[in-house]
Amino acid sequence: MTQLVIEQALNGLQFGLMLFLLAAGLTLVFGIMDMINLSHGSLYMGGAYLGAAATHASGSFLIGMLTSMAGMAVIGVLLEITLLRKLYQRDHLVQVLATFALILIANEVVRMLWGSKPLMLNPPANLAGPVELLGFSYPAYRLLIIAVGITVAGLLYLLVTRTRTGMWVRAGASNREMAEVLGINVRRLFTGVFALGAALCALAGILLGPLLAVQVGMGESILILSFVVIVIGGIGSIRGALIGSLLVGSVDTLGRALLPTLLRSVTAPEIARQLGPAIASILIYLLMAGILFWRPQGLFPARG
Amino acid sequence: MSTLLDIRHVAAAYGESQVLFDISLAIGEGEVATLLGRNGMGKTTTIRAICGFIPLSAGCIEFSGATIAGDRPAQIAKRGIALVPEGRQIFPNLTVKEHLLAFAANRSGNRDPWTVAKVFSVFPQLAERANHLGNQLSGGEQQMLAIGRALTTNPRLLILDEATEGLAPLIREEIWHCLASLRAVGQTILVIDKYVQRLINLADHHTIIEKGRGVWQGSSAALDADHGIWHRHLGV
Numbered sequence A: 001m002t003q004l005v006i007e008q009a010l011n012g013l014q015f016g017l018m019l020f021l022l023a024a025g026l027t028l029v030f031g032i033m034d035m036i037n038l039s040h041g042s043l044y045m046g047g048a049y050l051g052a053a054a055t056h057a058s059g060s061f062l063i064g065m066l067t068s069m070a071g072m073a074v075i076g077v078l079l080e081i082t083l084l085r086k087l088y089q090r091d092h093l094v095q096v097l098a099t100f101a102l103i104l105i106a107n108e109v110v111r112m113l114w115g116s117k118p119l120m121l122n123p124p125a126n127l128a129g130p131v132e133l134l135g136f137s138y139p140a141y142r143l144l145i146i147a148v149g150i151t152v153a154g155l156l157y158l159l160v161t162r163t164r165t166g167m168w169v170r171a172g173a174s175n176r177e178m179a180e181v182l183g184i185n186v187r188r189l190f191t192g193v194f195a196l197g198a199a200l201c202a203l204a205g206i207l208l209g210p211l212l213a214v215q216v217g218m219g220e221s222i223l224i225l226s227f228v229v230i231v232i233g234g235i236g237s238i239r240g241a242l243i244g245s246l247l248v249g250s251v252d253t254l255g256r257a258l259l260p261t262l263l264r265s266v267t268a269p270e271i272a273r274q275l276g277p278a279i280a281s282i283l284i285y286l287l288m289a290g291i292l293f294w295r296p297q298g299l300f301p302a303r304g
Numbered sequence B: 001m002s003t004l005l006d007i008r009h010v011a012a013a014y015g016e017s018q019v020l021f022d023i024s025l026a027i028g029e030g031e032v033a034t035l036l037g038r039n040g041m042g043k044t045t046t047i048r049a050i051c052g053f054i055p056l057s058a059g060c061i062e063f064s065g066a067t068i069a070g071d072r073p074a075q076i077a078k079r080g081i082a083l084v085p086e087g088r089q090i091f092p093n094l095t096v097k098e099h100l101l102a103f104a105a106n107r108s109g110n111r112d113p114w115t116v117a118k119v120f121s122v123f124p125q126l127a128e129r130a131n132h133l134g135n136q137l138s139g140g141e142q143q144m145l146a147i148g149r150a151l152t153t154n155p156r157l158l159i160l161d162e163a164t165e166g167l168a169p170l171i172r173e174e175i176w177h178c179l180a181s182l183r184a185v186g187q188t189i190l191v192i193d194k195y196v197q198r199l200i201n202l203a204d205h206h207t208i209i210e211k212g213r214g215v216w217q218g219s220s221a222a223l224d225a226d227h228g229i230w231h232r233h234l235g236v
């Protein structure tokens, strides 16, 4: 049991860190430009496909990863300049409709390029096996994801909390007009944020590729989780996105793995078997409702 | 003395509803000027037009000889205009020190530029609060921070919109004192406020607007001499 808990806690941490890579970009886009971008999940899918294709072509996972990040950053900038920029002034319904259309287009484009069968993406050969950890074995590749996730989350956190650029981003997220009148070109700053957000989506896409299937529609489910994360964390807040991701990642993972077992100890096995998965799948929404009841603006509101 | 800001016959609207009809105002380098008028007459809107937030439907605005109407707010700011806005607009998620570091520049080529340390020496309360977030400050501290933040850009023109509103008398005095010492070092200032007598002591000349039109312009002496103007146009 302890081993299961530790293992699932690590899985939860790993999933939470990957969620953070998506949620970071999403929360800043929402916070600074007041823009709901549903196509954020498509950047994640695009990153996974581009990464898989580049890995197969080059034979190196690392090259695949870097290619996919650079490629999606470029695609993100083009998307922002040509299309999304026109949506900032529109209301949220227009943004939702337009970026939902982008999801459909992205899914079709991917299907045309790579077909509708899921792509296989193997982890780097030297990380394919398990490693011994505290007396039990854990997949080496998952440890790599945790390490990369912690590193990137740490760098991003430093960028946002310790640098002048980070101050501008936070200022822009909480009061765009005031940032402008102090001399910050929020539009250009935002294009940069968008490029970084797209690259982080790509990183999450290719890292999760070997664990989940690289397939059309993979962006949608994770997009919903990312929205839950940023609402919990407080829209526009990087710290909120980090805490929210770790919460959602671990509650979701641990809930799914442990809840049926826990229920079995208090109710009849038949009921536990049916109720367990059902409750587990809505656990994060219960978490969100609870947090919003207690703090309607989320944990770390960026706006005054 | 050369003209720094020159507003000529400006008109502007929020969408369909026209708010400014005919505003003119010129401020020379090193002068302190005021913009006066009752509530809702268009003072803040005039400031928003200067800062590039709303387009002009007529007239023009020149800063240091170059037309700025049509520029983006960030471009206008970089030319050397800084705003202490109505409602202070402190960033809740930046610390006091970050407010003073993030936008620091020397846009006027000041030989003794405003820095974090210099702002802290003028407003010692802020130094004690250096690592507090903007939303943890009192109203008075927020106002000092808003002024300090504008000063760290070392602006050629400092604009203050209702900087003493809602403050305790002692803090208000501190702000007036600060403005007087800014004037003494040659800072050009445009100020909007309700305390006419204080403004007469502080400023060189005044512009009164009513329903988006300039209705009176003159020196401090002229405004001081005729309290009828106060009653007619300012309701005090």
Ligand SMILES: Nc1ncnc2c1ncn2[C@@H]1O[C@H](COP(=O)(O)OP(=O)(O)OP(=O)(O)O)[C@@H](O)[C@H]1O
Binding pocket: B014, B017, B019, B037, B038, B039, B040, B041, B042, B043, B044, B045, B046, B086
């Ligand atoms: N965003 C807006 N959209 C439409 N009308 C507006 C907007 N902001 C202000 N107004 C209107 O424009 C007029 C002038 O407002 P403004 O804020 O410029 O007045 P003010 O002189 O600064 O007043 P106060 O002393 O209350 O600050 C008012 O009638 C106000 O209702």
Ligand SMILES: [Mg+2]
Binding pocket: B043, B044, B045, B086, B161
């Ligand atoms: Mg006003």
